Amino acid sequence: MLAVIAGMSVLADEVGPLVGIPLWIAHGVLLVVLIGKSGTPESGLGAALFIVLTSAASVYVMDVARDDLTLQRRGEKVTVTVVEERPIPVHGRGSRMSDYELEHEDGTRVPGPALNAETDLYAVGQKITVIEDPTGELRPQTLGEADATGDALTAAAAALAALGAVPWAVRRGAMAKLRRDEEATQAAARQNQENRLREALRTRPPVRGAYIDVTPEDYPALTHARAARIAWETGLKAEAAGDRRVWRFGETVVEEVPLD
Numbered sequence: 001m002l003a004v005i006a007g008m009s010v011l012a013d014e015v016g017p018l019v020g021i022p023l024w025i026a027h028g029v030l031l032v033v034l035i036g037k038s039g040t041p042e043s044g045l046g047a048a049l050f051i052v053l054t055s056a057a058s059v060y061v062m063d064v065a066r067d068d069l070t071l072q073r074r075g076e077k078v079t080v081t082v083v084e085e086r087p088i089p090v091h092g093r094g095s096r097m098s099d100y101e102l103e104h105e106d107g108t109r110v111p112g113p114a115l116n117a118e119t120d121l122y123a124v125g126q127k128i129t130v131i132e133d134p135t136g137e138l139r140p141q142t143l144g145e146a147d148a149t150g151d152a153l154t155a156a157a158a159a160l161a162a163l164g165a166v167p168w169a170v171r172r173g174a175m176a177k178l179r180r181d182e183e184a185t186q187a188a189a190r191q192n193q194e195n196r197l198r199e200a201l202r203t204r205p206p207v208r209g210a211y212i213d214v215t216p217e218d219y220p221a222l223t224h225a226r227a228a229r230i231a232w233e234t235g236l237k238a239e240a241a242g243d244r245r246v247w248r249f250g251e252t253v254v255e256e257v258p259l260d
Contacts, residue, residue, distance in 0.1 A: 001162055008023065008056075032048045036173070054162040062155040076134060079128070085099075086114070098120075102140060111132065112135075237253045240257045
């Protein structure tokens with residue numbers, strides 16, 4: 001996880017979506033395989049999707065924070081004038097944003113992309129203080145927006161969420177696998193006891209008035225009703241009356257145990 005987040009952070013400026021998206025998909029597939037080996041492919045799919053999304057968010061915000069830090073390091077604080085506002089078309093209910101073209105006091109344009117801010121936040125002719133990038137690679141920002149602390153904390157939180165999802169998914173898968181193993185063990189024990197009961201009903205000689213007596217403690221995985229069903233399959237009936245410490249089976253009984 002750390003290697004992927006760090007690597008994609010480095011590659012963020014080098015590769016476009018046509019390369020980045022397949023890399024994230026490949027990362028998700030690998031996560032599904034690795035987490036699925038813990039026991040539950042279903043939880044691996046959900047966890048992998050969550051991890052990829054939060055990792056991608058962390059890389060994106062980290063890229064923004066890196067630009068802010070770069071702007072703080074090499075930027076210059078200048079007072080400029082807003083000379084043009086260009087609203088950016090929006091879809092849905094998102095905030096309306098505009099690009100603001102800025103001009104120095106000597107009439108030269110501020111280098112780089114336009115300042116991006118909410119629509120109508122600044123008026124044409126208004127003077128504002130921004131940090132500009134002398135190289136023109138980064139868009140200018142106001143003093144408050146250039147602070148990378150919030151972005152860095154957000155990126156770290158998203159990365160921690162992605163990392164935390166891995167042990168959660170593995171533990172969930174391991175617990176599910178343990179439950180399945182226990183259920184399989186119980187099913188095997190129950191089947192073994194059913195087979196032993198069938199064999200006992202076929203081979204054990206009748207006693208006490210033509211009854212075949214069986215000790216319930218020898219078949220802890222079976223209920224009396226299930227034992228009655230097994231007896232019915234062998235042509236016998238289970239006696240409901242009498243000593244509860246003994247199961248009694250015969251061709252005729254005083255009170256028959258209801259079948260399950």
